[in-house]
Amino acid sequence: MDISEVSKRSGLPASTLRFYEEKGLIRSVGRQGLRRVFSGNVLERLALIALGRAVDFSLDEIVQMLGSEGTPSIDRELLLDKADELDRRIQKFTAMRDGLRHAAVCDAPSHMECPKFRRLLGLAASGALSSDDRMKATQKRRSKKAAPLSP
């Protein structure tokens, strides 16, 4: 497959595919003249990348999870970490959704006078919802097995 074929099948622009290759996310199997040639399994790889992006992994995180190997063999612990992270996000989002929905129908003269809305505000302000706890649990869980590369 040439790059436009991959582009068509994956829905990603060629520029993104080149960018991904440069980042080490995908690899072309060779060249025909100047042109990259991709094997079919790049599509599976791109699907994995899309999966990662869908759960808000950075490209760098994805590079790490997907080794350079064909078969990724993703760390199962990492998967659980990410599932936990998603759980926390789901909880926040659920709280937010309920709060927003209530605020929308609340008959308080202004949102500011609605106690539920104010409670939500308090939550947001306290950072409980700020979604900046991206990798805290990951770090925590990860640190239990300690540094595998140092003495």
Add this chain to the structure above:
Amino acid sequence: MDISEVSKRSGLPASTLRFYEEKGLIRSVGRQGLRRVFSGNVLERLALIALGRAVDFSLDEIVQMLGSEGTPSIDRELLLDKADELDRRIQKFTAMRDGLRHAAVCDAPSHMECPKFRRLLGLAASGALSSDDRMKATQKRRSKKAAPLSP
């Protein structure tokens, strides 16, 4: 209150507060010499901003929702839109979480051989989870009331 007081109470660095002021998100009530003076309700305002950020609004969106007025009076329809959006995100995230969790315990030799994981991959690849539908429903619902500013 001076800026460091607001900073302490809000948890935001002074640079961010200045940045927010420049963006029109908050306002200082005046100056003492060079220094900004903020009124107490800037904290409420910052809480609203945090709330918005917590549900992934951009600062520009937030500026629009919070008029320049003291009492925001947020568009209730907009709140419902955002609640809907959150619903969709929650569904995606739930699907992802379940998928990840299964993949973590799945006894298939490689994730690639696990049908559930592959199904998840399909979902991600098809863009069903790609979270790029940020404002589609908003646009849709919004377009029902049509352009209020054009003839």
Add this chain to the structure above:
DNA sequence: GTACAACTTCAAGTTAACTTGAGGTCAAGG
């Protein structure tokens, strides 16, 4: 009354994930 920590402005830097553009190469059709 002077030192200095804390404020100020304004410009420029940062990060992620791409996109765009300029300038060049090459295979295939006419």
Add this chain to the structure above:
DNA sequence: CCTTGACCTCAAGTTAACTTGAAGTTGTAC
């Protein structure tokens, strides 16, 4: 043979949301 269009590289631009730095000012404690 020659044109054309799809590909190539590499550098630079883009956006969001801030942060950092340089250079200047000032309220306050001694």
